[in-house]
Amino acid sequence: MVDAGLDALIVSHRPNVQYLSGFAGSAGALLVTRDASRLVVDFRYVTAAREMLEGRPGGSTTVERADRSEDETIVLLLKSEGRQRIGIEAAWMPVLRFNRLSAALAGEARTPLHAGTPVPVLVPTERIVERVRAVKDPAEIAVLREAAERLSRVAVEALPQIVEPGRTEAEVAAALDAAVREAGFNRPAFDTIVASGPNSALPHARAGGRRLAPGDPVVLDFGGVYDGYCVDLTRTVQLPPTTGEFRRLFAAVAEAHAAALAAVRAGALTTDIDHAARQTLERYGLAAAFGHGTGHGLGLELHEEPRISKSDPARPAEAVSVGMVFTVEPGVYLPGTAGVRIEDDVLVVENGCDVLTKVPIALW
Amino acid sequence: MVDAGLDALIVSHRPNVQYLSGFAGSAGALLVTRDASRLVVDFRYVTAAREMLEGRPGGSTTVERADRSEDETIVLLLKSEGRQRIGIEAAWMPVLRFNRLSAALAGEARTPLHAGTPVPVLVPTERIVERVRAVKDPAEIAVLREAAERLSRVAVEALPQIVEPGRTEAEVAAALDAAVREAGFNRPAFDTIVASGPNSALPHARAGGRRLAPGDPVVLDFGGVYDGYCVDLTRTVQLPPTTGEFRRLFAAVAEAHAAALAAVRAGALTTDIDHAARQTLERYGLAAAFGHGTGHGLGLELHEEPRISKSDPARPAEAVSVGMVFTVEPGVYLPGTAGVRIEDDVLVVENGCDVLTKVPIALW
Numbered sequence: 001m002v003d004a005g006l007d008a009l010i011v012s013h014r015p016n017v018q019y020l021s022g023f024a025g026s027a028g029a030l031l032v033t034r035d036a037s038r039l040v041v042d043f044r045y046v047t048a049a050r051e052m053l054e055g056r057p058g059g060s061t062t063v064e065r066a067d068r069s070e071d072e073t074i075v076l077l078l079k080s081e082g083r084q085r086i087g088i089e090a091a092w093m094p095v096l097r098f099n100r101l102s103a104a105l106a107g108e109a110r111t112p113l114h115a116g117t118p119v120p121v122l123v124p125t126e127r128i129v130e131r132v133r134a135v136k137d138p139a140e141i142a143v144l145r146e147a148a149e150r151l152s153r154v155a156v157e158a159l160p161q162i163v164e165p166g167r168t169e170a171e172v173a174a175a176l177d178a179a180v181r182e183a184g185f186n187r188p189a190f191d192t193i194v195a196s197g198p199n200s201a202l203p204h205a206r207a208g209g210r211r212l213a214p215g216d217p218v219v220l221d222f223g224g225v226y227d228g229y230c231v232d233l234t235r236t237v238q239l240p241p242t243t244g245e246f247r248r249l250f251a252a253v254a255e256a257h258a259a260a261l262a263a264v265r266a267g268a269l270t271t272d273i274d275h276a277a278r279q280t281l282e283r284y285g286l287a288a289a290f291g292h293g294t295g296h297g298l299g300l301e302l303h304e305e306p307r308i309s310k311s312d313p314a315r316p317a318e319a320v321s322v323g324m325v326f327t328v329e330p331g332v333y334l335p336g337t338a339g340v341r342i343e344d345d346v347l348v349v350e351n352g353c354d355v356l357t358k359v360p361i362a363l364w
Numbered sequence: 365m366v367d368a369g370l371d372a373l374i375v376s377h378r379p380n381v382q383y384l385s386g387f388a389g390s391a392g393a394l395l396v397t398r399d400a401s402r403l404v405v406d407f408r409y410v411t412a413a414r415e416m417l418e419g420r421p422g423g424s425t426t427v428e429r430a431d432r433s434e435d436e437t438i439v440l441l442l443k444s445e446g447r448q449r450i451g452i453e454a455a456w457m458p459v460l461r462f463n464r465l466s467a468a469l470a471g472e473a474r475t476p477l478h479a480g481t482p483v484p485v486l487v488p489t490e491r492i493v494e495r496v497r498a499v500k501d502p503a504e505i506a507v508l509r510e511a512a513e514r515l516s517r518v519a520v521e522a523l524p525q526i527v528e529p530g531r532t533e534a535e536v537a538a539a540l541d542a543a544v545r546e547a548g549f550n551r552p553a554f555d556t557i558v559a560s561g562p563n564s565a566l567p568h569a570r571a572g573g574r575r576l577a578p579g580d581p582v583v584l585d586f587g588g589v590y591d592g593y594c595v596d597l598t599r600t601v602q603l604p605p606t607t608g609e610f611r612r613l614f615a616a617v618a619e620a621h622a623a624a625l626a627a628v629r630a631g632a633l634t635t636d637i638d639h640a641a642r643q644t645l646e647r648y649g650l651a652a653a654f655g656h657g658t659g660h661g662l663g664l665e666l667h668e669e670p671r672i673s674k675s676d677p678a679r680p681a682e683a684v685s686v687g688m689v690f691t692v693e694p695g696v697y698l699p700g701t702a703g704v705r706i707e708d709d710v711l712v713v714e715n716g717c718d719v720l721t722k723v724p725i726a727l728w
Contacts, residue, residue: 025568043655044567047699069678090460095452095488098459100678124459174545181538191551203408204389291407314433314464335411 001034004125007083008033010074010101013092015300016129021061023049024228029070030061031077037061038077040070071097075104083120090124098122127305134297134305135323140229141347144298144325147226148345148356150183151233155359159220165212165239169194173207176222185224189232189302193221200236200339203292203331214239217246217338219331223302230302231356232327234343235363246340249332252284253340254361256330260294260308264320264328264346264353270308271317277330278310289332297326298345324348325356365398368489371447372397374438374465377456379664380493385425387413388592393434394425395441401425402441404434435461439468447484454488462486491669498661498669499687504593505711508662508689511590512709512720514547515597519723523584529576529603533558537571540586549588553596553666557585564600564703567656567695578603581610581702583695587666594666595720596691598707599727610704613696616648617704618725620694624658624672628684628692628710628717634672635681641694642674653696661690662709688712689720 001009011017011030018024020032021039025048028041039061041049049063066073078086086105088098105120136144158179162172173192180188195205200217212218216239223232236253238246256277263276274294281290293309296302306324311317320326324347331341342361346353365373375381375394382388384396385403389412392405403425405413413427430437442450450469452462469484500508522543526536537556544552559569564581576582580603587596600617602610620641627640638658645654657673660666672690675681684690688711695705706725710717 048566048568068676088459090463091458093459094455095457095459095462096454096490099454099488124463126460177545178542181541187555202412204412312432 001032001087001128004087004123004128005085006087006123006125007085008078009087009125009128010093011089011129012097013089013129015304016089016133018228018300019129019133021053022056022059023052023061025049025052027070029074031064031074033081033083038064040064040066040073040077042066042070071101071104075101078105078120079107085121085123087123087125087128089128090126130305133299135321136299136325136347137323140299141323141325143227143229144231144345144347145356147185147224147229147231149358150185150226151180151222151224151231152358154179154183154222154224155233155235155357155363159235159363163212163218163220163237163239165214165216168209168211169196169199169207170209172212172218172220173222176220180222180224183224185226186228187225189223189225189230193219193234195219195221195339198336198338201333201335201337203333203339203341212239215241215243217249217340219339219341221341221343228300230298230300231345232298232302232343233345233357233359234329234331234341235359235361236340236342237363246338248284249286249334249338249340250362252281252286253330253332253342255284256280256290257328257342257344257361260328260330261344261346261353261355264348266322266348266350267319269317269319270306271311273308273320273328274310277328281330281332286332289334290330291333292331295327295329297324299325320348322348322350365396365451365492368451368487368492369449370451370487370489371449372442373451373489373492374457375453375493376461377453377493379668380453380497382592382664383493383497385417386420386423387416387425389413389416391434393438395428395438397445397447402428404428404430404437404441406430406434435465435468439465442469442484443471449485449487451487451489451492453492454490494669497663499685500663500689500711501687504663505687505689507591507593508595508709508711509720511549511588511593511595512597513722514549514590515544515586515588515595516722518543518547518586518588519597519599519721519727523599524728527576527582527584527601527603529578529580532573532575533560533563533571534573536576536584537586540584544586544588547588549590550592551589553587553589553594557583557598559583559585559703562700562702565697565699565701567697567703567705576603579605579607581613581704583703583705585705585707592664594662594664595709596662596666596707597709597721597723598693598695598705599723599725600704600706601727610702612648613650613698613702613704614726616645616650617694617696617706619648620644620654621692621706621708621725624692624694625708625710625717625719628712630686630712630714631683633681633683634670635675637672637684637692638674641692645694645696650696653698654694655697656695659691659693661688663689684712686712686714
């Protein structure tokens with residue numbers, strides 16, 4: 001906020017609100033000034049918010065009740081305190097809310113200004129909270145480590161029981177979701193993907209009515225939310241009998257996955273980690289079959305910073321730091337035929353990475 | 365679009381994309397012009413999108429593959445076709461995306477303009493698709509009716525088995541979620557609320573570690589997603605022994621709920637339906653204990669139009685129409701003591717409403 005010359009920052013993106021305040025409700029905005037953090041919530045959330053924040057060790061956020069809307073309360077506070085440069089989260093605040101807040105802050109200032117009348121201004125900002133969130137603190141790492149171990153046990157213990165010919169993808173997904181809950185997760189982190197046969201070539205297939213058959217490749221991509229934090233794992237198997245073509249794809253992706261893991265260390269560029277996977281697949285003639293990025297950050301959100309992907313003008317390369325946690329998940333997809341994806345979750349350490357998920361690359 | 369003088373509309377809100385195109389993926393934007401609808405998706409979704417849209421009866425959306433980003437493809441299409449007034453969904457598009465699209469559309473036009481050089485302009489629009497979505501067509505009504513009946517069976521058959529003293533709120537919620545899935549839902553529509561004892565006075569409590577005890581009021585608020593559509597139901601019970609104070613609250617809310625249902629008919633104002641509930645609670649001296657709106661629309665989203673609430677400058681009253689589906693859910697909350705909420709889902713018909721959920725007001 002000091003760097004951006006801001007007197008205040010309106011934090012409206014929920015995971016950012018939760019990260020800064022500890023409040024996990026589905027409404028509320030945080031008004032952060034240089035000396036205070038206030039959660040503005042309406043009637044429905046005031047009691048829950050006070051209980052949640054008052055019980056938080058080291059918490060310093062106070063609760064402001066919005067008698068009308070959150071934004072009216074925010075505008076009243078900003079005006080009464082004479083705040084001039086007010087940051088908003090440009091990646092998350094909708095145009096409508098921005099325009100309404102701007103108009104409310106301008107208020108009578110919309111009539112011709114006298115010289116020297118200060119007009120509050122909304123300043124679009126990017127990634128102020130996200131950059132802090134990308135580096136996990138020890139308590140967050142402990143939660144993510146525990147979550148990854150629990151998810152790994154689901155993969156090792158439950159998957160071999162669940163993935164059987166004759167079951168539909170949806171049945172497999174439901175059994176997998178139940179195993180995720182039994183493992184202590186609050187809920188699956190996303191709609192579980194069970195993509196069998198030709199469906200395995202759809203990177204974002206869902207689980208449908210197709211029945212698993214002998215010889216099918218099956219992509220199993222599932223995750224869980226544990227104490228608010230998301231972990232995410234993918235393994236691909238082939239139901240017997242195996243084929244040479246599947247083994248070729250599998251070997252290529254496994255090698256790309258290992259190459260990307262080997263490229264992770266403090267200071268490595270996100271694009272270099274991605275390139276390590278991509279280059280390996282190129283050697284197999286499979287570069288064009290890998291159409292997504294190599295990974296994404298994990299935390300309060302399933303997809304957060306850093307993004308491990310090709311260089312892009314909108315998303316320049318950046319160096320990863322100790323404490324970042326992200327997925328490494330190369331894949332290849334041959335439309336109509338087969339797909340393979342292998343995904344683990346890693347923590348960046350000084351000279352490499354700590355693979356938080358502990359699952360054999362080849363499940364069986 | 366004709367009314368707003370638009371040459372094109374960028375539909376980016378996912379439920380709106382799904383409603384218009386049938387595509388339910390987690391990325392993609394729809395570029396709607398007066399004669400065409402094109403879904404712009406990246407590599408990962410192209411195959412799935414083509415399969416989904418080509419198999420859709422009556423569908424007219426074609427798929428455009430975004431080789432770089434969705435927005436670059438959208439800008440290229442808009443520029444090559446000379447579109448001038450391009451609507452965006454102001455309630456959903458973030459400031460950052462708006463600013464980037466604006467800059468990309470202006471392109472070299474940011475240098476001094478020659479007279480007559482047309483500059484494409486992004487026009488913030490509100491509720492263009494949402495107003496259409498608020499009125500359900502017969503196929504949607506059939507899905508919502510089926511979903512409400514399935515959710516009702518969960519309430520009638522499973523709840524009495526599940527809600528027992530000694531269990532924690534979280535255990536009750538997990539059992540309820542399992543029953544919702546067994547009833548054929550894709551997933552719960554939101555984090556199930558099981559709020560017992562003093563927690564019942566928190567309108568947005570979640571299910572926690574508190575154990576249900578004799579004499580507890582218990583608010584049970586749960587929902588399911590069925591074939592993409594959301595239904596939502598709340599009942600409040602008191603574990604024996606019952607108390608006079610609970611019966612008083614329960615009677616007040618049940619009467620408010622009945623009064624609101626009686627106020628629903630084609631042409632009724634949303635504010636009048638809300639007022640019917642609020643006025644009843646006022647007679648019980650409980651108006652101040654009812655801090656939320658009376659209901660919300662149901663459809664592809666859990667909370668959509670219409671909003672059944674008090675009049676508000678930001679959300680003026682509007683008449684409800686035949687085919688709208690929404691919740692009716694008055695509640696009272698006495699902090700530290702007890703809360704009661706009763707919620708059903710209704711379909712507006714000409715002279716009244718059809719209550720889609722079929723569950724006794726008093727579960728036992």
